[in-house]
Amino acid sequence: MKIATFNVNSIRAREELVITWLREKNPVDILCMQEIKCESKDFPNESFSRLGYEIAINSQKRYNGVCICSKIPFKRVKTIFDDLILDEQRRVIEVEIDDFVLLNVYAPHGDSDTDHPKYRFKMDFYDALNDYLFSLLKSHKKIIVVGDMNVALEDKDVYDAKEFENKTGFLESEKEKLRALLKIGLHDCFREKYPNKTSFTWWDYRTAGIWRDEGMRIDYILASDDLLKRCKEIEVDLWTRRRRSPTPSDHAPVVAEVFSS
C-alpha cells in the first residue's frame, strides 16, 4: 500500500498534473494533499473518483485546505477537532483506514519575526497538534501523520544551513515544536530509513531552485512504532516537479510503501 503526501498549491491549478501523475507514474493508494485552496464544492471530485478514489475534504475558499483521496475505504472521517487553534483554519483532516488512523496536516507558514502574529499562530498550532496527538496515541497505537510541516529539522534538510539561519521554517523554536512530535511516539520515516540522505520536498519558485536542487525538506510522513516497522520504502517523487508544463507545485510528493495489516 502506497501513501503519499503532496502540497499541490491549488488543486484546480494542479488537477491535470496530479491526475496524470496518478495515472502514468505513481498510482498511489492514498493521496493526502495540502493547500487545495478551494471549497469542497469546487473540488474536482470526478477526476479522482474515476480513478477509484474515495474523497474526504476539509477546506475553505482561497487558502489552506486539506484532502485525502483513498482507494481503500474510509472507516471514519473527522474534520472538526473541537480545538480553537486546530479549527481556526482548515489545516487538519483525520481518517481511519485499514487498521490505522491517518492525519493529514498543513502546518502554518509562520514568520521569522517572533513578534509577528503568524509566528505565534504557528507555535500555538504545533502545541495544539501535540496535545491532540498525545491523547490520540493513548487510545490508538497505529497512527500515521503526514503533511507539509513547514519546518526543516537538520542542516542536511536545507541546501545551505548558513543561508537559512533565522529564516522561517528553520528557526530553533520551530524545530523544537516538530521534534516534540517525535518525542511523544512518532517517527520521521524518511530520516529513520535514510539517516544521512539529503532529499528535498520544496524548492523556491522565485529562484527556480529546483534546477540547482536548492530546496528544503519540510514535507513528512510520521508514524508510530508499529507503522514505522511496516514502512518498506520512502522517497520523494520528482516526476511532477521537474516538468515545466503544466506549471508544477513548488513541492514534490513524498511517497511511502507501507505493508497493510
Add this chain to the structure above:
DNA sequence: ATGGCAATGTTTCATTGA
C-alpha cells in the same frame, strides 16, 4: 537587507506562501 514566482479573488493589485 531584498527580490525573485505562482495562485487566488477582494482582480489589473494585495495577500499568502517558505
